[in-house]
Amino acid sequence: MIEFRSEMRHGPTRETAVAGDSRDRPKPGRGEVLIKLHAAAVNPADFLSENGKNAFVVKTKFPHGSGLCVSGIVVAKGANVTARDLGDAVYGYLPDAVLSTCAAFQPAHAAHVREMPLNADFREAAGLPLVGSAVIQAFGQNGPRAGDRILIHEGGGAVGSFAIQYAKFLGATVFTTTSTENADWVRELGADGILDYQLVDYRDELRDLDMVLDTLGGDATFSAFDVIRPGGAVVSLFGPVDDTAAKQLKLNPLMRQVLWFKGRDLRRKAKEKGARYTFVPMVPDCTHLAIIQELVESGTVRPVVDTASFGPASAMEALAYQGRGRAQGTIVLDFAG
Numbered sequence: 001m002i003e004f005r006s007e008m009r010h011g012p013t014r015e016t017a018v019a020g021d022s023r024d025r026p027k028p029g030r031g032e033v034l035i036k037l038h039a040a041a042v043n044p045a046d047f048l049s050e051n052g053k054n055a056f057v058v059k060t061k062f063p064h065g066s067g068l069c070v071s072g073i074v075v076a077k078g079a080n081v082t083a084r085d086l087g088d089a090v091y092g093y094l095p096d097a098v099l100s101t102c103a104a105f106q107p108a109h110a111a112h113v114r115e116m117p118l119n120a121d122f123r124e125a126a127g128l129p130l131v132g133s134a135v136i137q138a139f140g141q142n143g144p145r146a147g148d149r150i151l152i153h154e155g156g157g158a159v160g161s162f163a164i165q166y167a168k169f170l171g172a173t174v175f176t177t178t179s180t181e182n183a184d185w186v187r188e189l190g191a192d193g194i195l196d197y198q199l200v201d202y203r204d205e206l207r208d209l210d211m212v213l214d215t216l217g218g219d220a221t222f223s224a225f226d227v228i229r230p231g232g233a234v235v236s237l238f239g240p241v242d243d244t245a246a247k248q249l250k251l252n253p254l255m256r257q258v259l260w261f262k263g264r265d266l267r268r269k270a271k272e273k274g275a276r277y278t279f280v281p282m283v284p285d286c287t288h289l290a291i292i293q294e295l296v297e298s299g300t301v302r303p304v305v306d307t308a309s310f311g312p313a314s315a316m317e318a319l320a321y322q323g324r325g326r327a328q329g330t331i332v333l334d335f336a337g
């Protein structure tokens with residue numbers, strides 16, 4: 001654990017950003033393609049891992065970069081790659097990246113990338129894999145189903161803006177929390193009810209919901225049980241890790257026990273309400289790239305990208321901006337400029 005944290009302080013993004021294009025272009029291995037990046041997403045997980053804050057739940061094999069989601073052009077292929085061609089515009093995940101995604105050339109397993117949605121540009125495509133997969137996985141076992149009433153927190157964020165549109169497509173009535181500044185454009189995504197968290201307390205406005213998608217964690221995870229109906233589902237992307245997720249993350253028995261103990265108040269609250277609590281750790285799943293492509297190409301989901309402009313050399317500034325938590329949609333590094 002101590003070694004792990006000292007690696008984190010090493011700061012993979014800072015190192016890669018400083019080295020810039022002076023690095024050798026990596027060679028794609030067997031089953032890999034080499035992608036010349038056009039864009040890379042900067043997600044909250046990148047900010048957390050850069051600062052060692054999710055070190056105890058995410059197992060990482062070093063050396064490892066930071067950043068997960070990219071888009072770009074296939075410029076070389078290793079042996080045994082038939083699914084992709086040189087010149088393909090692709091998007092996907094780099095779960096095993098050794099370099100941070102502010103390095104312009106990245107080898108990727110061919111199965112981890114897929115052709116970009118035709119109607120998305122590189123910036124939009126790079127913002128989709130983690131966000132789309134997180135929402136698909138959060139909604140997977142839990143709904144919402146047609147007619148359900150759901151609260152989605154942080155409607156102006158990357159996850160929230162995707163989740164609102166997908167929940168509407170599934171036939172739900174959608175309530176979302178956001179600030180005054182974002183209320184208008186978030187409503188345009190399809191939200192039926194906007195709860196401006198600067199003006200109202202959503203707990204006074206909502207009752208008997210079928211589902212809450214909690215992205216805030218902390219007190220908000222507990223408060224979700226104040227607005228859920230008996231039998232409803234609180235699904236969190238940022239709350240306490242439950243035992244099913246701990247097993248999925250392959251945490252050791254001691255860590256699982258610690259998390260079990262820390263989760264006791266939340267389990268009590270869920271039991272009192274007769275509702276379910278689930279933590280969802282997004283796991284890269286390439287079958288989701290096809291679903292996301294379909295959702296975007298059909299116009300069901302419009303990708304939302306923050307307008308702040310960052311190039312690869314300003315990756316540290318992009319991470320700091322991410323850390324402030326006020327982005328409108330996904331923050332993206334743009335390699336075109």
Ligand SMILES: NC(=O)c1ccc[n+]([C@@H]2O[C@H](COP(=O)([O-])OP(=O)(O)OC[C@H]3O[C@@H](n4cnc5c(N)ncnc54)[C@H](OP(=O)(O)O)[C@@H]3O)[C@@H](O)[C@H]2O)c1
Pocket residue numbers: 043044045130131134153154155156157158159160177178179180181182197215216236237238280281282283322325326327328329330
């Ligand atoms: N478990 C997983 O696998 C997984 C996967 C993806 C994301 N996540 C987590 O999910 C969360 C959301 O991710 P994201 O990428 O959507 O983050 P994000 O884009 O950085 O979220 C920023 C947004 O949050 C809004 N916000 C901040 N405080 C708020 C509050 N009190 N109420 C309502 N909105 C608020 C901000 O809106 P205003 O400017 O209007 O305040 C801003 O638009 C993060 O905590 C992330 O770590 C987890």
